[in-house]
Amino acid sequence: MRPEELAALITAEALGLGFQRIGFAPVEPWARHVLYERWLAAGHHGTMDYLAADAVARRDPRALLADARTVVTVALSYAHAEPTPIGPGPHGFIARYARGPDYHVVIKQRLTELARTLSARLGRPIASRACVDTAPLLEREAAHRAGLGFLAKNTMVIAPGLGSYILLGELLLDVEAAPSHEATPRCGQCRACLDVCPTGAIVDAYTLDARRCISYLTIESRGPIPRDLRPAIGDMIFGCDRCQEVCPFNAQAPAGSPLLAPRPGRARPPLVELLGLGAARFRKYVARTAMRRIHRAQLLRNVAVALGNVGGPEAISPLVQALGEPAALVRSHVVWALGQIARRHPDSSAQSALRSHRAMEKDPAVLEELDRFHVEMSV
């Protein structure tokens, strides 16, 4: 089969499987890998050591499939409508991509199916490898090279007509499909995403310092969230979409794929309820969603920060209860949250609760947070 015919066949089959965009990149070392290496050298990846560990493999897709001749890139949109209203009490914000089924599973299953179908249509076995997010592949580069969408200043891929609320997958094949035209950057003079970022994480156009990004802080980071960044996190407990919300390419985005339909109540969950999730209920809450990436202590840490930012007196009692959590990471952020509420509501019981806890606490990090609060309140 000629490369053009194969590209047409793959496109038809991929659309039939529900993918909304398909493109074809040739297999060669990625030209922009050098920028990736510079990004790593600047330390912008924070504690995501795996990104540096397999940096060399990311230079050429053949590190993943030695005989690869084509990188098929696909996209599914998760641009579903925002729910309103959200009800009384403080609510958290979950990034749109994490509100529905785990996209790793949804996309990988379909890419595997695509490879099976192609093999059957070609009448012979083909070597393939399906990748979704976790494989060492520069997938945004692949999408740009395959013309699926352009690399944007907020470092996302924007597929014109679909927007940037998309999830990507790649299928490496040992057969040659005609490559698509590389995408053309279209951000122009716009810099809305740089200006809106609450933490200044987009340090320059096309450059993200992950260490400041709320997505990194609430998902990838397993340690304490830097104190100076906590207020900017607002109500966000898993990821952040601010730099996509302001993007003009998302203003008219069509409805997202039903394959990634959000679960009811996932967009803006009540924070107090989440703080009370025991281990079993937590496991159930994150099961079969992209949220399974974080541990319970991380989620409670994030919920505490959000309550510190948007909670009122109604959050004091659940926070005090969370001071009994075994993880010092959780307790230190709960202390911070109670301190924030005490500042906003000086007549509430938050301050006395912190004073009582001081007598029982043993962990140095939590004690430091407590002492910091008492020193600040006494000046």
Ligand code: SF4
């Ligand atoms: S996801 Fe949020 S914190 Fe990260 S770059 Fe975008 S706006 Fe900034």
Ligand code: SF4
């Ligand atoms: S907000 Fe503007 S600069 Fe940022 S990604 Fe969208 S178009 Fe590009």
